[in-house]
Amino acid sequence: LAHNVTLAPLMAVDWGTSSLRAALVSGDGIVQAQRAVDRGILTVEPGGHAAVLREHFGDWWSLPGVRCLISGMAGSRQGWMEAPYCTCPSGLDELAASLAWVEPGRVAIVPGMRCERDGVPDVMRGEETQVLGASALLGIDSAWMVLPGTHSKWVQVHAGQVVGFATWMTGEFYGMLREHSILARMLPTGEETFDGPAFDAGVALALRGCSLMQSAFGARTLALLDRLAPSERLSHLSGVVIGEELRCRPAGAGARVVLVGSEALTMRYERALKHCGVYSLRVGEQAAWYGLHVLAGRWPS
Amino acid sequence: LAHNVTLAPLMAVDWGTSSLRAALVSGDGIVQAQRAVDRGILTVEPGGHAAVLREHFGDWWSLPGVRCLISGMAGSRQGWMEAPYCTCPSGLDELAASLAWVEPGRVAIVPGMRCERDGVPDVMRGEETQVLGASALLGIDSAWMVLPGTHSKWVQVHAGQVVGFATWMTGEFYGMLREHSILARMLPTGEETFDGPAFDAGVALALRGCSLMQSAFGARTLALLDRLAPSERLSHLSGVVIGEELRCRPAGAGARVVLVGSEALTMRYERALKHCGVYSLRVGEQAAWYGLHVLAGRWPS
Numbered sequence: 235l236a237h238n239v240t241l242a243p244l245m246a247v248d249w250g251t252s253s254l255r256a257a258l259v260s261g262d263g264i265v266q267a268q269r270a271v272d273r274g275i276l277t278v279e280p281g282g283h284a285a286v287l288r289e290h291f292g293d294w295w296s297l298p299g300v301r302c303l304i305s306g307m308a309g310s311r312q313g314w315m316e317a318p319y320c321t322c323p324s325g326l327d328e329l330a331a332s333l334a335w336v337e338p339g340r341v342a343i344v345p346g347m348r349c350e351r352d353g354v355p356d357v358m359r360g361e362e363t364q365v366l367g368a369s370a371l372l373g374i375d376s377a378w379m380v381l382p383g384t385h386s387k388w389v390q391v392h393a394g395q396v397v398g399f400a401t402w403m404t405g406e407f408y409g410m411l412r413e414h415s416i417l418a419r420m421l422p423t424g425e426e427t428f429d430g431p432a433f434d435a436g437v438a439l440a441l442r443g444c445s446l447m448q449s450a451f452g453a454r455t456l457a458l459l460d461r462l463a464p465s466e467r468l469s470h471l472s473g474v475v476i477g478e479e480l481r482c483r484p485a486g487a488g489a490r491v492v493l494v495g496s497e498a499l500t501m502r503y504e505r506a507l508k509h510c511g512v513y514s515l516r517v518g519e520q521a522a523w524y525g526l527h528v529l530a531g532r533w534p535s
Numbered sequence: 536l537a538h539n540v541t542l543a544p545l546m547a548v549d550w551g552t553s554s555l556r557a558a559l560v561s562g563d564g565i566v567q568a569q570r571a572v573d574r575g576i577l578t579v580e581p582g583g584h585a586a587v588l589r590e591h592f593g594d595w596w597s598l599p600g601v602r603c604l605i606s607g608m609a610g611s612r613q614g615w616m617e618a619p620y621c622t623c624p625s626g627l628d629e630l631a632a633s634l635a636w637v638e639p640g641r642v643a644i645v646p647g648m649r650c651e652r653d654g655v656p657d658v659m660r661g662e663e664t665q666v667l668g669a670s671a672l673l674g675i676d677s678a679w680m681v682l683p684g685t686h687s688k689w690v691q692v693h694a695g696q697v698v699g700f701a702t703w704m705t706g707e708f709y710g711m712l713r714e715h716s717i718l719a720r721m722l723p724t725g726e727e728t729f730d731g732p733a734f735d736a737g738v739a740l741a742l743r744g745c746s747l748m749q750s751a752f753g754a755r756t757l758a759l760l761d762r763l764a765p766s767e768r769l770s771h772l773s774g775v776v777i778g779e780e781l782r783c784r785p786a787g788a789g790a791r792v793v794l795v796g797s798e799a800l801t802m803r804y805e806r807a808l809k810h811c812g813v814y815s816l817r818v819g820e821q822a823a824w825y826g827l828h829v830l831a832g833r834w835p836s
């Protein structure tokens with residue numbers, strides 16, 4: 235790398251809408267500690283962001299020479315300080331050149347990315363850092379990276395750049411169907427116990443369908459006619475929404491797919507992708523910490 | 536027709552989950568009067584159905600020789616009396632032979648229909664009566680009939696029989712997105728003022744997409760980046776969900792499509808179908824009354 239790697243510690247922060255996670259990363263990229271608190275940006279009053287970091291991560295914040303780099307919705311208009319989107323294609327250089335400086339030389343926010351597809355814009359904040367972190371961590375500079383979640387992202391990385399991406403509201407539709415639809419009264423309350431065959435059947439139902447607006451009704455009718463036991467219904471519905479996302483997968487046969495996210499979610503995607511004949515590998519939350527670490531290595535000196 | 540047409544008046548009732556509509560129909564099929572009340576089956580205690588009819592339609596109920604025929608969710612397990620589904624293909628003869636008799640010779644409930652597609656069942660209650668009524672009313676014995684609503688139905692009628700149908704949760708997804716999704720906070724509250732170009736743009740967005748889980752996020756991003764004015768957003772979202780349904784339309788080019796339902800909804804579908812190059816005709820709530828009338832003409836004497 236042509237950039238200097240500094241050995242000062244980094245306070246790496248992934249600050250989203252509903253959660254605040256941070257790690258202390260040594261100058262050589264090793265995660266020393268990590269913690270998460272329920273202080274998503276929606277819970278923070280304007281002007282209160284630095285105080286929240288000091289309250290929950292004061293021990294790291296006050297370390298000598300520590301720098302703080304933040305990704306996620308903290309850079310949105312409703313966040314700490316707006317960090318305008320980088321336009322795709324963009325990579326580490328473009329992100330590092332467009333940091334929003336909260337405290338020059340010490341605290342910065344990573345911009346999100348935007349792209350345009352068929353006249354429709356798409357945006358992300360936080361995922362760009364995870365994706366480029368996963369790419370650096372795994373030594374894979376070209377792949378489809380999939381980040382499951384409330385707003386699931388499929389990100390195409392080519393030669394170390396994000397060349398395009400697309401969003402599916404998979405987790406959000408799951409939540410709405412579970413809580414607010416006609417399906418709600420047929421679903422058990424409380425925690426789901428994962429049922430593999432029911433999940434697979436849900437994936438298959440969505441894959442051979444044309445729209446979630448139809449396959450979700452199929453899931454309801456299967457329950458209504460007692461072809462799905464109550465204990466199978468949550469896993470089945472989870473399979474239906476993930477299958478709906480995979481039905482539209484932009485990665486063709488033989489593509490390399492990297493799943494980035496929590497073990498609970500990426501295992502479901504790995505299983506569903508296998509059903510489609512697509513093999514994938516998985517990487518966890520260290521992708522975000524490593525992405526922030528490599529960006530901090532490009533910090534202007 | 537080989538069946539007797541009786542000249543006694545008919546109290547025709549369309550009793551759904553959230554509404555109760557009824558008409559007084561003369562023996563020759565003319566609607567004399569109609570009324571609707573907010574007494575969907577969800578509001579009625581077990582055993583209370585006859586009392587609700589007497590309360591709101593007592594003047595008709597007590598007419599000499601009047602008979603009462605009821606379609607809709609009143610025939611479900613949670614309704615007045617379960618009327619088991621007829622299996623497709625089925626037509627007027629099968630429905631008339633399977634009436635559930637609340638009061639023999641005087642009060643009956645029309646069964647719903649069920650079909651099976653790729654191993655997934657589908658069901659309807661009420662729409663079978665509207666569809667066969669529209670077919671008789673228009674003199675069209677083969678067509679795709681589309682009944683927009685909370686659970687939109689596409690029903691294939693061939694030679695006077697319902698040969699199959701499919702459900703899209705179009706109205707329900709519109710409501711969930713409007714009330715419970717990340718889009719909610721960007722949408723104006725109160726009544727929508729229909730905006731034709733915004734609606735058309737929403738239809739086009741969904742038609743060129745692959746999944747509502749993606750096009751709904753597109754609608755959100757267009758609003759976020761100020762490419763949709765607040766006053767355009769509700770019509771745009773309405774176009775997105777209707778476009779999602781039409782993207783999957785089972786009726787091929789040149790098919791005859793009959794839209795059955797309220798003027799407000801069928802006009803939107805007519806407009807969106809025209810966008811797809813499909814011409815349609817529209818029929819209103821008289822389809823239900825006429826369907827009940829022709830079924831009553833097959834009442835066993």
